[in-house]
Amino acid sequence: MENQIKPYVWQMVREAVEALGGETTNVAVRSWIQDRYPGTNRNTIGCQIIICTVNHDSRVHYTENLKPRLANGKYDFLFRPERGKLIFYDPDVHGQWEIAEVEDGKLVVRLVGLDNSPESQGEGECFAAEAHLRDFLVKHLDTVEPGLQLYSDDEGKDGVEYQTGVGRIDILAVDAQGSMVVIELKVSKGPDSVVGQLMRYKGWLKRHRAEGASVRGIIVASHISDRIRYAVADLPEISLKQYDLKIELRDVPHVDDIAATDAHK
Secondary structure (H helix, E strand, O other), X not given: OOOOOXXXXXXXXXXXXXXXXXXXXXXXXXXXXXXXXOOOOHHHHHHHHHHOEOOOHHHHHOHHHOOOEEOOOOOOOEEOOOOOEEEEOOHHHHOOEEEEEOOOOOEEEEEOOOOOOHHHOOOOOOOOOHHHHHHHHHHOHHHHOOOOEEOEOOOOOEOEEEEEOOEEEEEEEEOOXXXXXXXXXXXEEOOOHHHHHHHHHHHHHHHHOOOOOOEXXXXXXXXXXXXXXXXXXXOOOEEEEEOOOOOOOOOOOOHHHHHHHHHOO
16 A cells, blocks of 8 residues: 555545445544555545535535535535435435525525426425435324334334345335335435335345235335336336425514403403
């Protein structure tokens, strides 16, 4: 290693995530780099992770990200599904992110709205990260389907980010009939590859967890494309759900009006 030219630290980060299977943690990336490239500064690794993570708010404080742009360059390859975790960024899965300049001249990290591609027409507002959508649905499984309950295995592990031998299921639930339900989430428009991912989980569950119960799947995304519709056309055990985010505003009574109402009681 002494005679080799070390790559830039951001390249080390990319190499580490690849070596760790494309789904890892900040701690694991730092450890891998320091083992592979001894002497690399721990703080520098942490900074480069932030720089290259498209949905990390602090990335705009670094030289590489001081101008507005779409997140489609060499420093835009990581996505943070939740604090401390890292996966490779995929605009088709995570939405198109950008560094934007707002009215006061401040740079912000944000999810771009609609693009001009035909598939995205009609697509509404969506959650900023799959973890946000997941956490909401876990608390409101009835909105996915009445009667759903979160799965729990013999070891007491629940169905949130349920780890299998072939990957991690976003939400694993059980319906009113006792069938296992794999729920896969995409914050924006779902790619048709999610169908193969879901089928892989179904196959594993049937052989390792179902104990004779049926296993089916639900794909939840803000936009279900024709690609997905055709991909599941002959798979009745997979259903599709499209979500919309809505905000309702209501007037709040003035404090004097409240006092007057209380006085007449």
